Amino acid sequence: MGQAQRIDFILKGKRDGFYIECGALDGELRSNTLFFERERNWKGLLIEADPKNFKQMLLKHRKAYMSPACLAPTPYPTAVLFEQQENQGHIVGKQDNPSGGSEVGGVLEVQCFPLYSYLLALNVTTVDYFSLDVEGAEFSVLKTIPWEKVDIKTLSVEFIHDHEGKEAIQTYMLSKGYYVHSEVTHYNWLANDFIFVKN
Secondary structure, eight states, rough: OOOHHHHHHHHOOSSEEEEEEEEESSSSTTOOOHHHHHHSOOEEEEOOOOHHHHHHHHHHTTTTTEEEEOOOOOOEEEEEEOOGGGOOOOOEOOOSSSOOSOOTTTEEEEEEEHHHHHHHHTOEEEEEEEOOTTTTTTHHHHHHHTTTOEEEEEEHHHHHHSSOOOOHHHHHHTTTTTEEEEEETTSSOOEEEEEEEEE
């Protein structure tokens, strides 16, 4: 939808970088990171909470770490209720009494981890591109990141579903040292993203 092209331009065709894509879907359809993996020799992490999508992603044989979980909207691991909706799956609530991954009518329990937990596990502190598209939990996820401990160069952040509104995301990111380079939008609502760049 244009996010990868914009990031590639900003980073001047950087090779051998590191990406994280959360809301990775099947790892191919409208992927924001596949280009970097194939054309720029990047490595990365794909995070997808929907087990059906994750199963499809495994079949793509991406050269990346893959996690069948979600990014936590809290600074600690938690379980959430997740509604499966193909490319619009999203968190619908916190699971106070986890039942071990049960599924009821397209809503299932999913384990979530903070972004920083993933980075610690991978021994990564520099992320060249972070693609965040989680259908409404973007602002909550961003607030869990210990910005003073990580170096995230660029981000694309979907803003259309957050109940806090796009201005709240922009203001928060400005306070963390990022500016809005541009917005990527699509007439059919397939993209509504900020492109953030670290000052």
